[in-house]
Amino acid sequence: xxxxxxxxxxxxxxxxxxxxxxxxxxxxxxxxxxxxxxxxxxxxxxxxxxxxxxxxxxxxxxxxxxxxxxxxxxxxxxxxxxxxxxxxxxxxxxxxxxxxxxxxxxxxxxxxxxxxxxxxxxxxxxxxxxxxxxxxxxxxxxxxxxxxxxxxxxxxxxxxxxxxxxxxxxxxxxxxxxxxxxxxxxxxxxxxxxxxxxxxxxxxxxxxxxxxxxxxxxxxxxxxxxxxxxxxxxxxxxxxxxxxxxxxxxxxxxxxxxxxxxxxxxxxxxxxxxxxxx
Amino acid sequence: xxxxxxxxxxxxxxxxxxxxxxxxxxxxxxxxxxxxxxxxxxxxxxxxxxxxxxxxxxxxxxxxxxxxxxxxxxxxxxxxxxxxxxxxxxxxxxxxxxxxxxxxxxxxxxxxxxxxxxxxxxxxx
Numbered sequence: 001x002x003x004x005x006x007x008x009x010x011x012x013x014x015x016x017x018x019x020x021x022x023x024x025x026x027x028x029x030x031x032x033x034x035x036x037x038x039x040x041x042x043x044x045x046x047x048x049x050x051x052x053x054x055x056x057x058x059x060x061x062x063x064x065x066x067x068x069x070x071x072x073x074x075x076x077x078x079x080x081x082x083x084x085x086x087x088x089x090x091x092x093x094x095x096x097x098x099x100x101x102x103x104x105x106x107x108x109x110x111x112x113x114x115x116x117x118x119x120x121x122x123x124x125x126x127x128x129x130x131x132x133x134x135x136x137x138x139x140x141x142x143x144x145x146x147x148x149x150x151x152x153x154x155x156x157x158x159x160x161x162x163x164x165x166x167x168x169x170x171x172x173x174x175x176x177x178x179x180x181x182x183x184x185x186x187x188x189x190x191x192x193x194x195x196x197x198x199x200x201x202x203x204x205x206x207x208x209x210x211x212x213x214x215x216x217x218x219x220x221x222x223x224x225x226x227x228x229x230x231x232x233x234x235x236x237x238x239x240x241x242x243x244x245x246x247x248x249x250x251x252x253x254x255x256x257x258x259x260x261x262x263x264x265x266x267x268x269x270x271x272x273x274x275x276x277x278x
Numbered sequence: 279x280x281x282x283x284x285x286x287x288x289x290x291x292x293x294x295x296x297x298x299x300x301x302x303x304x305x306x307x308x309x310x311x312x313x314x315x316x317x318x319x320x321x322x323x324x325x326x327x328x329x330x331x332x333x334x335x336x337x338x339x340x341x342x343x344x345x346x347x348x349x350x351x352x353x354x355x356x357x358x359x360x361x362x363x364x365x366x367x368x369x370x371x372x373x374x375x376x377x378x379x380x381x382x383x384x385x386x387x388x389x390x391x392x393x394x395x396x397x398x399x400x401x402x403x
Contacts, residue, residue: 004317007310043327056360057303060295060367067292074288078371078387085393092397139382207295207364208390214361215398225350226322228357229310236303 003226010040011230018058018238020258023246025199026114027206028235029055029177033107034265037278042227044100044278048176049222052210054235055178059206061236062243066200073142073197076155077204080186083162084169084205085212091173092213096220098174104273107175111266114181115259134158144197153194161191173213176222178206287374291367298363305356312349365394 013035014028021028029051036047066072095103131154135141140155155161164186172179180202187198217223272278340358343351368391375383 001321002317003319003321004314006321007314040324042324045327046324053357053360056364057299060360060363061299064292064295064299067288067295070285070288072288074284074291074371075383078368078383078390081368081390082386082393085390085397089393089397139380208368208394211361211364212394212397215394216400218357218361221328223357224324225309225353225357226313227324229306229313229353232306232357232360233303233310236299 006040007226007230010036010227011234013039014054014231014234015238015241018054018235018240019242019245020238020261021058021235022239022242023254024115024118024258024262025180026118026262027055027178027180028058028239029175030111030114031262031265032231032235033176034111034269036227036231037104038265038268038272044103045095045220045222046224046227048095048103049217049224050176050227050231052176052214052217053223053228054232055172055176056207056210056214057232057236058239059178059203059210061240063200063204063207065243066203069145069200071144071196071200072204073140073193073201074204076140076142076187076193076197077201079138079140080162080165080183080201081205081208083165084172084183084209087166087169087171088173088209088212089169089216091170091175092216094170094174095217095222100278101273101276103174104269104278106171108266108268108270108273110171110175110177110179110181111262111269115262115266117181117185118255119259130154130156132156132158140191142197144194151194153192153197156192157190161186164190169209169212172206172209173216176213176217178203178210180206282374282377287371287378290374291370294370295363295367298359298366302356302360302363305359306353307356309349309352309354309356312347312352315349361398365391365398368394 014032017031017035018028020031033047033051036042037044135155135158143150143152168179168182183202184198187193188195340351340354344355372387
């Protein structure tokens with residue numbers, strides 16, 4: 001295969017991965033890694049290296065837009081980034097210790113969980129506005145815009161949320177993904193934050209989390225310019241197109257179709273890991 | 279120095295993030311164009327991981343290569359700039375919280391910043 005053909009095919013696949021990641025809300029990383037490994041037979045380490053770069057690009061780009069809307073909570077994000085960056089260091093360290101088979105199986109499991117989480121959607125509507133002493137002393141509260149004016153919220157179960165965030169960071173460093181689904185789980189489910197605040201703050205944190213493992217990936221040679229270039233540009237453009245499409249079109253059917261693609265990728269990753277093909 | 283509202287802090291961070299991502303995307307695109315100057319060469323096989331294989335190398339090596347318009351170094355410079363973007367964002371937050379006189383969050387942001395710098399330095403060894 002010529003350099004031009006390889007680069008074009010990887011770019012087109014990344015464009016699709018970015019689109020799919022934006023429409024399902026899962027991020028491009030969870031799609032591009034299995035695509036590179038299963039379709040292009042790229043070594044898992046090059047795939048997670050390229051994916052991590054694209055994750056930093058898309059999350060930082062999207063965070064800029066969300067910040068202007070005033071939905072992300074910088075304090076809550078910063079506090080939880082202590083947990084995710086420490087987790088990311090551990091995860092990046094583990095990539096050299098854990099076999100590719102196990103990483104592939106874990107990746108498949110995360111894909112299946114993410115698909116499940118995106119379909120389940122939000123489960124609780126009632127917002128806990130009760131103050132929590134620990135959250136208050138850590139200033140983990142804020143207001144978010146509603147049609148009826150700004151509404152206050154307060155974080156709950158802070159140590160539990162912090163713990164899940166450490167796990168989310170580890171997964172991010174180990175798999176080269178943003179692990180947005182787990183971050184949302186920590187904030188929306190464990191800490192009882194409003195759903196919109198959870199998703200946008202999660203996105204805000206993804207870039208910093210990924211940057212913590214990127215240094216280690218760079219030094220180990222996981223980030224190859226020939227793959228990272230088409231993946232970063234493709235995923236970035238694809239996810240920008242995806243978020244434009246989200247506000248314009250009704251994408252319910254598309255979400256179901258893409259969800260099934262993600263489930264299929266997850267099963268294929270687990271199968272490949274179990275049979276030792278990865 | 280007047281104190282900074284949360285909103286002003288959010289807007290300055292948003293602008294900085296947009297700038298970092300745009301500049302790095304332009305560099306990676308430029309490197310990509312240089313990289314495809316010989317489009318019919320055989321693509322490297324990525325099926326097997328080689329630690330030394332086409333290594334992006336240290337920051338000094340990337341800067342040196344980029345100044346000679348070496349394709350992989352220009353892409354590498356874009357990637358480095360991209361990795362730097364969230365790190366600079368944390369630095370922005372330290373300054374922002376300092377201007378809000380929020381000592382707790384100056385401390386928390388500085389911790390995150392230290393972890394990120396540790397990762398970059400430690401990664402080099």
